Amino acid sequence: MLKVASWNVNSLNVRLPHVQAWCAAAQPDILALQETKLVDEKFPAEALAEAGYHSVFSGQPTYNGVAILSREPAEPDDIVTDIPDFDDPQRRVLAATIGGVRVIDLYVVNGKEVGSDKYEYKLAWLAAATRWIEAEMKAHERVIVLGDFNIAPEDRDVYDPEAWHEKILCSTPEREALQRLCGLGLTDTFRLFEQEERSWSWWDYRMNMFRRKLGLRIDLVLSSKSLTEACGAAYIDVEPRRQDRPSDHTPVIAEFKI
């Protein structure tokens, strides 16, 4: 069984103890991280190696930053840190082949507000990422695309769809961009299974949103066809969000019978 997870940690410096504890408890084979907010020189590779994980990472000062942890002995290979033909200093993508699976970790642009410059950057970024992933899928049979998509796929992924109607994370162009990505042959593993209604992966820090159970599901694990057929479970582990000094996101997980 291959257990794969994604977690936006909102600073790995702050969240390293949370990641160590969660890995010890949940034992993921592969864990994709976003918003590490660490330059590569400061990545805690030794501490994670002591926990039994290889690390590959692509960071920058202050913002963004992605990493893929993989449980030994699988060695990450063929690492890619940039979308081809898309000039971008922001460290938002990381791909590696691990145990015959092409793992593509995405920290999708937030976009701030519909119509803003950042929104246009988000849509251009998504188009470029989709072109890249199309090529990756032609080159690899088993592909997992996971991360913080900063898009709620459907209204049922939003605590108040009317309030969020055509707002950032929910607008039609963003959802259509996600559909185009999924149209390459990728499936949102979470929806392969019956789930509790009102399941979220992110809750705003403000206004006691977590305690009030008001969030969005914007963190996804997508799988290519052969992996989708082998997917035995997909779920959200809300426990890390309950802990002291949590990330605003919680891990999302998929398990594959391979």
Added chain:
DNA sequence: ATGGTTGCGTAGCAA
């Protein structure tokens, strides 16, 4: 329309 909270870095931006 704005605010609220957290992280980084020590002001103000990003989310």
